[in-house]
Amino acid sequence: xxxxxxxxxIVSAFVALVLTVLPLPSWLDVLRPPFxxxxxxxWSVNAPRTGGIALGFFSGLALDVFQGPVLGEHALALAxxxxxxxxxxxRIRSKPEIQQALIVFAALIVYEIVLFMIDGWTGHAxxxxxxxxxxxxxxxxxxxxxxxFAYAAGRRS
Amino acid sequence: xxxxxxxxxRPLQARGGSAGFRFTLFAxxxxxxxxxxxxxxxxxxxxxxxxxxxxxxQLAVNSPPAAWxxxxxxxxxxxxxxxxNARLRARQRDLELLAMRYDAxxxxxxxxxxxxxxxxPVVDHWLAAEIVNIQLNSLRQTLLINRGAANGxxxxxxxxDDKGLIGQTTHIGPWSAEVILITDPEHAVPVRVERTGxxxxxxxxxxxxxxxLPYLPGNAxxxxxxxxxxxxxxxxxxxxxxxxxxxxxxxxAVQPLAQVRAxxxxxxxxxxxxxxxxxxxxxxxxxxxxxxxxxxKSGNRDMQPQALSVKPPAQPPQTTDAPPAVPPAAAPQPGxxxxxxxxxx
Numbered sequence: 271x272x273x274x275x276x277x278x279x280i281v282s283a284f285v286a287l288v289l290t291v292l293p294l295p296s297w298l299d300v301l302r303p304p305f306x307x308x309x310x311x312x313w314s315v316n317a318p319r320t321g322g323i324a325l326g327f328f329s330g331l332a333l334d335v336f337q338g339p340v341l342g343e344h345a346l347a348l349a350x351x352x353x354x355x356x357x358x359x360x361r362i363r364s365k366p367e368i369q370q371a372l373i374v375f376a377a378l379i380v381y382e383i384v385l386f387m388i389d390g391w392t393g394h395a396x397x398x399x400x401x402x403x404x405x406x407x408x409x410x411x412x413x414x415x416x417x418x419f420a421y422a423a424g425r426r427s
Numbered sequence: 428x429x430x431x432x433x434x435x436x437r438p439l440q441a442r443g444g445s446a447g448f449r450f451t452l453f454a455x456x457x458x459x460x461x462x463x464x465x466x467x468x469x470x471x472x473x474x475x476x477x478x479x480x481x482x483x484x485q486l487a488v489n490s491p492p493a494a495w496x497x498x499x500x501x502x503x504x505x506x507x508x509x510x511x512n513a514r515l516r517a518r519q520r521d522l523e524l525l526a527m528r529y530d531a532x533x534x535x536x537x538x539x540x541x542x543x544x545x546x547x548p549v550v551d552h553w554l555a556a557e558i559v560n561i562q563l564n565s566l567r568q569t570l571l572i573n574r575g576a577a578n579g580x581x582x583x584x585x586x587x588d589d590k591g592l593i594g595q596t597t598h599i600g601p602w603s604a605e606v607i608l609i610t611d612p613e614h615a616v617p618v619r620v621e622r623t624g625x626x627x628x629x630x631x632x633x634x635x636x637x638x639x640l641p642y643l644p645g646n647a648x649x650x651x652x653x654x655x656x657x658x659x660x661x662x663x664x665x666x667x668x669x670x671x672x673x674x675x676x677x678x679x680a681v682q683p684l685a686q687v688r689a690x691x692x693x694x695x696x697x698x699x700x701x702x703x704x705x706x707x708x709x710x711x712x713x714x715x716x717x718x719x720x721x722x723x724k725s726g727n728r729d730m731q732p733q734a735l736s737v738k739p740p741a742q743p744p745q746t747t748d749a750p751p752a753v754p755p756a757a758a759p760q761p762g763x764x765x766x767x768x769x770x771x772x
Contacts, residue, residue: 292488293561323446327453331460335477336485337562341470342460349457353450392465394613396567398633 275320275423282422283309283329291336300400303408303415306333307381310348311355311374312419315363318356326352339394347384351377367413375409475576478600485560485571485603496699550665551707553587554578555700559603568611568631570594572701575602580703583663587702591669591692592616592657596703608695609670610635618670619658623648626658629671629689635696638671640687645678647685655689665706 286309294302310329313321330345338344355362355377362373382405389395463469560571574580576599584596586606594608609616610631616638618629625647629638643649653673659666671689678685 288484288488291485291560293492299562318446323449323453327457330457332481335474335481337567339567340461341464341474341477342457345460346454346457349450349453353446356446388461392461396612 275317278423279313279317279320279325282419283313283325285309287329287332287336290333300403301407302404303411304378304381304404305415307348307351307378308374308408308412308415309419310352311377312416313423314352314355315359315370316420316423318359321352322356323349323352340388340392343385343388343392346388347381350384351381354380367416370416371409371412374412375405378405378408381405474598475600478598478603482559482600482603486573489559551705553705554580554703556586556604556703558699558701568608568614568633568635568695569597570606570608570701572604572606572703573602574703575600575604577601578703579705580604585664585668585704585706587668587704588693588698588700589702590694591671592664593693593695593698593701595663606701608635609691609693610638610695616664616670617658617660618655620649620673621654621656623653625649626660629655632688636690637674638689638691640673640689641684643685643687645680645683645685649673649676649685649687651676665704665710 283306286305289305290302306329310321310326313325326348327345330343330348331341333344333348334341362370365373379402382402386396386401460470464474554574556572556574558570559573562569562571570593572586580596580599582596582599586593586595592609594606594611594614596604597607598605607614608631609629610633612631612633614631616629617626618640619626625643627640627643627647629640632639638655640649640655651673655670655673657664657666657668657670669692671691673687673689675688676685677687
């Protein structure tokens with residue numbers, strides 16, 4: 271499971287990254303859920319040994335290369351979120367999907383707060399309320415996204 | 428593997444210590460990377476390599492829209508193409524007429540300013556670049572273009588389209604470069620109101636269609652329809668390039684500053700191609716710190732010869748060539764210097 275799980279993980283994370291950097295019209299871009307973060311969260315909850323903090327860190331680094339003003343910004347935020355999620359993964363896993371979506375919402379808020387603070391400290395402050403929209407869309411899309419990730423992970427659910 | 432499970436009975440990380448340890452490690456790594464990138468700029472090379480690695484992904488991501496555009500183009504009817512061709516030819520003729528007039532005007536302007544010869548245009552050469560990826564939201568307004576260090580692109584290079592200013596390059600990869608747009612909330616362009624000569628700064632407002640001019644006093648002479656051109660201050664953009672047109676002026680008696688909005692002239696949200704511009708070194712209208720087509724690294728040293736040689740425009744190449752040859756060739760140099768202005772007369 272773990273050996274082939276790693277291959278599936280990398281493929282799903284890569285697809286999520288592509289979806290994250292895909293050019294979209296600006297109104298749609300604001301609504302775009304953070305696919306890569308969702309993928310990392312899914313793997314951290316369901317396979318914390320394959321995924322986990324290293325996955326969070328390196329996915330964050332990839333995001334930094336594509337859209338971060340400073341290298342390491344998304345990496346730190348994602349490492350923190352995966353740390354929290356990996357610690358609580360058994361409790362999260364046993365929850366129904368609606369509650370999972372709420373937890374994902376909270377995790378995305380934490381993620382965005384870290385990004386917000388680092389943006390401010392490094393002098394790239396972005397203060398529009400629009401930056402918080404994707405936490406909501408991310409949480410809303412969690413149930414179908416989790417089902418798709420479960421399929422990608424080879425788990426029938 | 429689960430044999431290493433932690434005390435709480437949760438089979439956590441079997442290798443590499445507990446989750447807390449791993450997190451601390453990665454968090455320290457991330458903070459270190461951030462510090463190096465932000466404060467010390469040690470990571471330019473690393474970023475360069477990472478951007479090279481990211482470029483294929485960005486190309487792949489952009490391929491569906493590109494393929495669609497190509498398909499549309501190749502299935503266009505012959506009649507439509509002919510019509511377009513005719514239109515372009517007419518436009519070309521008009522532009523040539525304009526250019527003719529422009530040459531005459533430039534000469535006349537040179538004479539009015541008392542220069543002995545008309546200056547060559549400030550733009551030395553340019554390079555068309557395709558937009559590979561767009562990030563247009565209110566957080567960041569950046570483009571990725573398909574030209575990079577391999578094409579001689581440098582950081583803080585001016586980027587234009589056929590209507591006006593678009594932005595400047597920030598991060599340079601080997602075959603790609605990131606362009607920050609003038610409408611990015613973090614970007615500011617020093618501008619001049621063309622009608623009055625009033626200088627101010629245009630700051631990006633965070634959407635692709637507007638700029639804000641937040642530093643104008645309430646009684647400033649500015650009105651809707653005024654053209655804003657680059658003022659040449661700030662050392663990135665040359666003087667006199669169109670930037671935006673004022674669309675909105677709000678004067679409130681209570682507030683000391685006027686609220687002014689302007690719409691960029693460049694079609695930032697619909698462009699597919701942009702122009703990278705190299706400026707003639709030593710040209711009076713060229714931006715100073717990066718004033719170099721050929722020798723980019725000595726941009727700052729160019730300031731001195733430029734300041735000294737205001738009169739003869741042909742001087743800067745000579746002075747930049749001169750320093751190695753100054754001690755031996757001190758005698759021939761004064762002899763040849765008066766000869767050039769004499770020849771121009």
